[in-house]
Amino acid sequence: MAKWIKKSATTMVVVVGLGLLAACGSDKNNESGASAQAASSASSSANAQASTGAGTTADAQTRTVRDEFGEVTVPAHPKRIAAIYLEDYLKALGIAPVVQWYNPNWGKQDYLNLDVPLFDNSGSIEALLAQSPDLIILDGAIDRAAYDQYSKVAPTFRLPESVLQDSGQILKTIADVIGIPEKAESVAAAYEAKVADAKAKLAQAVGKETVAVIRVNVGDRTIALFGAKNRYAGSILFDDLGLTPHPMVEKMTEFQEILSEEAFSMLDADHIIVIPSNGDWKTAENQDAFTLLDSPMWKSVPAFKNGHVYKVDRSYWQSGAITANGMKIDDLLKLMVK
Structure with a gap:
């Protein structure tokens, strides 16, 4: 990975301590x-x-x-x-x-x-x-x-x-x-139809404009960039919906990486989706953490200049499950399709 990125622990789900x-x-x-x-x-x-x-x-x-x-x-x-x-x-x-x-x-x-x-x-x-x-x-x-x-x-x-x-x-x-394998068939069919409809609408509205997903980490005040193979965001955005990952995102081999400050301006994506590390955007801690993006470096990238920075709900954006993915699709259509 390039020098502008520092490795971080990647697995969201903590291995459960079951010593007792x-x-x-x-x-x-x-x-x-x-x-x-x-x-x-x-x-x-x-x-x-x-x-x-x-x-x-x-x-x-x-x-x-x-x-x-x-x-x-x-x-x-x-x-x-x-x-x-x-x-x-x-x-x-x-x-x-x-x-x-x-x-x-x-x-x-x-x-x-x-x-x-x-x-x-x-x-x-x-x-x-x-x-x-x-x-x-x-x-x-x-x-x-x-x-x-x-x-x-x-x-x-x-x-x-x-x-x-x-x-x-x-x-x-x-x-x-x-x-109950037959139940999965009906659920999957409805989901696939939703994906196909959203993919067509996003292709028309966004085209080949680049997309990135970042998480603002409240505790250590860092910013994590999600890779194209991130199972919680990358798979649905890039594999299923056909959106174009920013080159930094596409080249990543890790689940996520911590961005160094000098890398901020290099993430010149057209659309940036922002997730808090804990809770929702209403908390004082998350509002304060979001100020990490309030700098001249960030303000210079296309997403910020064009108003294409989107705050989304961590609860389902950091899940790769089928219900959560359907809710992400709803968000993307609301935010990107005018």
């Missing part, structure tokens, strides 16, 4: 371990679902599916699902999760308007254990060690790396795992 899990979940571990052992000895049917490698066991109460780390036995018809940082997809499929992901530093995904207990992933596991999920679905930030700890609470499916950059594939995979 082995002690708190020992009884559940014994129960789920026995269940898994019994299920693994049952024969699988020949009709496996290709997306998950699923097979229904002889008693039809469980299925064997393949996730990122191998085969796992899951309920054939789960009733209490915890989808950590994937609640968006459950809601799109018409299912209420038993808990909602929460971090005290970032809050939760308020746009989902869920009325369920919060699971504080910064260390506490009380909420997750108390809700007794019969299936846990995990996002890509979870490594094998954390996965093994989750598995002591309930059967756990970790999304394969191969689907993480595509919200449609994530939706399909989750629907397959919980046994």
Whole structure:
């Protein structure tokens, strides 16, 4: 990467600290371990679902599916699902999760308007254990060690790396795992129609004008530039909607990079989307952080000169899920299509 950019930690979803899990979940571990052992000895049917490698066991109460780390036995018809940082997809499929992901530093995904207990992933596991999920679905930030700890609470499916950059594939995979693949088809069809309509309108309104997404970090007062392959913003903007990334954005190989001050004026994009690192733009902290962009360097770039700097909601712009992406499309049409 060029010298005008400094590397930063990139994964938005913090790997959950579950040090207490082995002690708190020992009884559940014994129960789920026995269940898994019994299920693994049952024969699988020949009709496996290709997306998950699923097979229904002889008693039809469980299925064997393949996730990122191998085969796992899951309920054939789960009733209490915890989808950590994937609640968006459950809601799109018409299912209420038993808990909602929460971090005290970032809050939760308020746009989902869920009325369920919060699971504080910064260390506490009380909420997750108390809700007794019969299936846990995990996002890509979870490594094998954390996965093994989750598995002591309930059967756990970790999304394969191969689907993480595509919200449609994530939706399909989750629907397959919980046994409602037909619902994913109808949700995906409506979403694809929305994308196609927006892409045509944006092409006419914006053409080849360049676009960049930045985040103003309140804590350390820095500015992060999102790369073209950023799964929360880049994929929907550039891959799905066909917008043109600024050259700095297009060349990035990282999820995000911290911009040095001398790089500000080099980001001469035609349109700049700005996200706060926490909360919304109404807070005094975020209003103060936005003053980082109130400098002669920034004022010289086309986006600022032409009034094409857009403040958007962090809650769904830092999510790559299907409901969130639909809300981003609504924002882009409102902001860019006159």
